[in-house]
Amino acid sequence: MTSAEKVSLIHGAGGEMMQSLIGSVFAGIRNNNAGGIGLEALDDGAAIPFGDKYIVLTTDNHVIKPVFFPGGDIGRLSISGTVNDLAMMGAKPIALTNGVVIPEGFPIDDLKTIVRSVDEALAEVGAAIVTGDTKVLPKEALDSIIINTSGIGITDRPIRDSGLNPGNKIIVTGTIGDHGISLIAHREGFKFGSELKSDCAPIWKTIEAALKVGGITAMKDPTRGGVANVLNEMAKKSHVSIHVQEDLLPVRRDVRAAADMLGIDPLEVANEGKAVIGVEAGMADVVLAAIRKTKYGKDAVIIGEAREGSGVIMHTKIGGQRFIEPPLGDPVPRVC
Amino acid sequence: MTSAEKVSLIHGAGGEMMQSLIGSVFAGIRNNNAGGIGLEALDDGAAIPFGDKYIVLTTDNHVIKPVFFPGGDIGRLSISGTVNDLAMMGAKPIALTNGVVIPEGFPIDDLKTIVRSVDEALAEVGAAIVTGDTKVLPKEALDSIIINTSGIGITDRPIRDSGLNPGNKIIVTGTIGDHGISLIAHREGFKFGSELKSDCAPIWKTIEAALKVGGITAMKDPTRGGVANVLNEMAKKSHVSIHVQEDLLPVRRDVRAAADMLGIDPLEVANEGKAVIGVEAGMADVVLAAIRKTKYGKDAVIIGEAREGSGVIMHTKIGGQRFIEPPLGDPVPRVC
Ligand SMILES: Nc1ncnc2c1ncn2[C@@H]1O[C@H](COP(=O)(O)OP(=O)(O)OP(=O)(O)O)[C@@H](O)[C@H]1O
Ligand SMILES: Nc1ncnc2c1ncn2[C@@H]1O[C@H](COP(=O)(O)OP(=O)(O)OP(=O)(O)O)[C@@H](O)[C@H]1O
Ligand SMILES: [Mg+2]
Ligand SMILES: [Mg+2]
Ligand SMILES: [Mg+2]
Ligand SMILES: [Mg+2]
Ligand SMILES: [Mg+2]
Ligand SMILES: [Mg+2]
Numbered sequence: 001m002t003s004a005e006k007v008s009l010i011h012g013a014g015g016e017m018m019q020s021l022i023g024s025v026f027a028g029i030r031n032n033n034a035g036g037i038g039l040e041a042l043d044d045g046a047a048i049p050f051g052d053k054y055i056v057l058t059t060d061n062h063v064i065k066p067v068f069f070p071g072g073d074i075g076r077l078s079i080s081g082t083v084n085d086l087a088m089m090g091a092k093p094i095a096l097t098n099g100v101v102i103p104e105g106f107p108i109d110d111l112k113t114i115v116r117s118v119d120e121a122l123a124e125v126g127a128a129i130v131t132g133d134t135k136v137l138p139k140e141a142l143d144s145i146i147i148n149t150s151g152i153g154i155t156d157r158p159i160r161d162s163g164l165n166p167g168n169k170i171i172v173t174g175t176i177g178d179h180g181i182s183l184i185a186h187r188e189g190f191k192f193g194s195e196l197k198s199d200c201a202p203i204w205k206t207i208e209a210a211l212k213v214g215g216i217t218a219m220k221d222p223t224r225g226g227v228a229n230v231l232n233e234m235a236k237k238s239h240v241s242i243h244v245q246e247d248l249l250p251v252r253r254d255v256r257a258a259a260d261m262l263g264i265d266p267l268e269v270a271n272e273g274k275a276v277i278g279v280e281a282g283m284a285d286v287v288l289a290a291i292r293k294t295k296y297g298k299d300a301v302i303i304g305e306a307r308e309g310s311g312v313i314m315h316t317k318i319g320g321q322r323f324i325e326p327p328l329g330d331p332v333p334r335v336c
Numbered sequence: 337m338t339s340a341e342k343v344s345l346i347h348g349a350g351g352e353m354m355q356s357l358i359g360s361v362f363a364g365i366r367n368n369n370a371g372g373i374g375l376e377a378l379d380d381g382a383a384i385p386f387g388d389k390y391i392v393l394t395t396d397n398h399v400i401k402p403v404f405f406p407g408g409d410i411g412r413l414s415i416s417g418t419v420n421d422l423a424m425m426g427a428k429p430i431a432l433t434n435g436v437v438i439p440e441g442f443p444i445d446d447l448k449t450i451v452r453s454v455d456e457a458l459a460e461v462g463a464a465i466v467t468g469d470t471k472v473l474p475k476e477a478l479d480s481i482i483i484n485t486s487g488i489g490i491t492d493r494p495i496r497d498s499g500l501n502p503g504n505k506i507i508v509t510g511t512i513g514d515h516g517i518s519l520i521a522h523r524e525g526f527k528f529g530s531e532l533k534s535d536c537a538p539i540w541k542t543i544e545a546a547l548k549v550g551g552i553t554a555m556k557d558p559t560r561g562g563v564a565n566v567l568n569e570m571a572k573k574s575h576v577s578i579h580v581q582e583d584l585l586p587v588r589r590d591v592r593a594a595a596d597m598l599g600i601d602p603l604e605v606a607n608e609g610k611a612v613i614g615v616e617a618g619m620a621d622v623v624l625a626a627i628r629k630t631k632y633g634k635d636a637v638i639i640g641e642a643r644e645g646s647g648v649i650m651h652t653k654i655g656g657q658r659f660i661e662p663p664l665g666d667p668v669p670r671v672c
Binding site for chain 2: 005007008009010011013022028029030031032033034038039045048055059060061063094095100101103104105106108109111115118122123128129130131133134135136137138140141142143144146148150334
């Protein structure tokens with residue numbers, strides 16, 4: 001990037017432009033590893049060896065607008081986001097932080113509602129908020145509450161986003177596009193049916209069930225930039241191609257309808273309660289069955305497989321093939 | 337708090353009003369402990385037992401304005417703040433997170449400068465940034481960059497802010513009020529001499545030296561709300577009174593001059609590279625000597641002692657006594 005360049009909205013939108021900003025600025029941090037998997041891996045979190053286990057550490061800022069949305073609120077979102085990044089590294093979530101920046105004038109009752117959602121999401125996975133921080137900014141300085149949730153988890157063996165091998169099956173743990181499409185529809189004031197709501201959920205129990213079966217080679221949660229972005233990252237980092245069957249992609253009918261009307265690809269928007277999982281072929285059916293038995297895994301399917309080569313290829317319903325490109329950025333702003 | 341109440345600036349200013357907001361809202365989180373010391377302790381961080389050690393976890397949002405200030409910048413501040421909270425728990429800082437929220441239009445060169453400061457501060461203590469997150473907000477939504485830094489450290493034995501016993505000596509590791517007073521003077525465009533700059537520093541090495549000697553019973557860093565706030569918190573939580581000698585309080589001449597002119601008490605403003613330490617009386621001199629040998633401990637002094645009773649009492653230069661009250665909030669806004 002040249003010296004005159006400034007940060008633009010797309011730099012925070014989870015796609016190729018954000019990767020480029022991170023690559024040219026933050027990945028330049030030299031003190032970037034504390035043993036194990038550090039910043040250089042650009043994975044969902046870091047994993048630091050400790051005794052015979054690993055401590056996984058991850059962080060996310062949540063700037064979603066509006067703060068209360070169909071299917072959740074910023075409290076549930078912040079816990080889910082951090083629990084899920086820990087889970088993607090194979091780690092049981094243990095302890096989380098609650099760093100809030102509040103605009104002056106924010107109703108205290110709304111804070112209490114958010115705290116209740118935080119508690120409900122924590123209870124689902126048995127994690128705790130153990131520390132936090134509170135800053136308040138003048139209303140001219142900040143338009144909406146920001147919550148940073150960092151967290152630690154424990155694992156015997158970290159799972160990476162780069163571990164796919166040719167032949168591995170690719171599972172998604174449920175329907176695609178619900179969070180991003182429902183959020184934009186809500187913001188635009190569209191009504192597409194009552195089913196249209198965020199999938200925002202802490203999915204550790206689903207991931208735990210999959211890990212117990214075994215054969216998992218890679219995981220990543222398709223947040224900003226969606227499944228399109230995550231498949232591309234996993235393929236690139238794993239040095240494989242990923243082949244996906246269009247007719248296997250699980251998209252809710254009303255999500256599809258809203259996406260069509262809005263001109264947005266459900267593959268490119270954020271999900272907040274889903275995982276993309278690579279599994280050894282021989283284990284795929286048992287892992288899938290275990291996932292489907294869990295609350296947030298009922299709609300899980302195998303959508304394709306990893307092969308030699310590079311890129312993400314969609315085999316279309318009419319028998320054609322096309323690349324699924326990584327988006328420059330998520331088309332829906334302030335989505336998480 | 338009643339249902340119509342709204343968050344105001346003083347709720348984020350580190351004093352009694354913030355404690356009241358935290359107490360009535362965030363301390364209501366029920367899933368608040370992962371073993372060991374959790375949110376209920378309201379200490380500088382949490383400490384979770386792991387094998388025969390403790391993992392300490394802490395977090396801070398940094399919203400300081402301006403981002404570049406005399407003696408540091410938001411990068412150095414964010415690392416120092418988190419390193420110091422880990423250190424206050426007795427923990428060696430290991431791995432930190434870098435969660436940034438950037439306003440659209442922020443110069444990429446400034447980001448790079450901040451990253452350099454981050455790296456320098458990390459190198460001073462041997463810690464690493466291992467993971468991060470990047471969000472961008474429209475310039476109407478946010479006026480200045482926010483950095484959340486969370487972190488983990490390791491200790492055999494967590495030190496609490498509530499461990500003072502009657503008879504313990506109270507050490508401050510250096511001069512008081514430098515950060516807050518220099519920041520407000522800079523913002524107001526005052527020139528009080530070249531020495532007026534933030535004390536912003538990661539002081540793990542100073543704390544490590546003190547811990548190696550032994551006899552430390554309590555620690556807390558006097559950030560928002562200053563030494564006045566921290567002494568009151570430590571006294572209250574430890575069920576002791578603290579007696580301080582006014583003529584022993586180390587305040588730089590130019591800090592004193594600026595504070596007088598601004599009508600601000602240096603005891604009530606944030607420090608960003610200092611600790612208040614309780615030590616068993618018999619160890620106080622050796623601990624002090626060890627601290628003074630370190631880079632950020634040269635001006636350390638014993639300022640008083642803990643006794644039976646309650647409250648913080650200043651023994652004035654002219655032989656009188658008065659309470660040092662906890663401030664409602666730090667008089668300098670957006671100080672960290
Ligand atoms: N400001 C930053 N400093 C250091 N590393 C960063 C920063 N922003 C992002 N990263 C790193 O870049 C990678 C991608 O970050 P990203 O936030 O997209 O991951 P994620 O949290 O899994 O996704 P999402 O934020 O959409 O939930 C991660 O490894 C993250 O640690
Ligand atoms: N939003 C929050 N949610 C949960 N706990 C919080 C929140 N804000 C603060 N706390 C807790 O309240 C206590 C006081 O927080 P505070 O931020 O003042 O501590 P600190 O980080 O040591 O000081 P500073 O932020 O000035 O550096 C800490 O134990 C902290 O974990
Ligand atoms: Mg992720
Ligand atoms: Mg994430
Ligand atoms: Mg804090
Ligand atoms: Mg502190
Ligand atoms: Mg702090
Ligand atoms: Mg992230």
